[in-house]
Amino acid sequence: MLNSNQNKTITINGSRFSDLPGFYDEASLVFMKDTDWKVGTLDGFDDILYGGFGVFENKDEVEITWKKSQKSREDLGPEATRIFYENKIKQGRPYNVELIRQKLDELLSENGQTLFEILIEIIQSHKNITLILE
Template sequence: MLNSYKIITINGSHFSDLPGFYDEISSVLMKDTDWKIGTLDGFDDILYGGFGVFESGGKIEIRWKESQKSKEDLGLESTRNFYQNKIRQGKPFNIQLMQQKLENLLSGKGQTLFEILIEIIESHKNITLILE
């Protein structure tokens, strides 16, 4: 079967937080399925393809419109809240790891949610990311 090249567009003006990002990415990558993305691992998993809108290993281009807005929305404050919520919830989360990630973030050495999402996308060699 021929792997077709797909262009996927996500729009940063459609969301302002991580749950909103998951809704946006679910609507474009998982349309016509009942499955919704709700975690960073789940986001990584769907980028392997094979379900949703592209084949496993298929080449895709993700165009992230309004990416500067997303960079701000998913920046330091949002990421700090993300880790603090995980620490507050406790199990099944690794509290020590979350605490370390929070400390790294606050000391300027950690990644924001936006940077984590970019890293996840870029770890998939069949995906080209264009920030617009």
């Protein structure tokens, strides 16, 4: 009888993107291969990591290797995060502008998370996923 839990290895390549939309394209390519669904938000990225509708099932053990992670740390660092928050504030609804302003203030005072750190936190919140930064 085959074990229903499979081990999957997925590689995110930081040399293939330099901004958050590029990361979403990379995530769509490596996690959602052969599907019509594309990642387009942080919540959407979190959703695909539950598995079941991309390249792995929700019981699978998954190893993600993030190549060129230092480049991604810089590309998705404070400046990109500031722009991300400012754009959400400008857009207003449906976003919680007060919460986003608070997150922007934390970022500007060097106490907030960058987009890279948020993505890492999202990945690490999934207990069946091991992350390797290269």
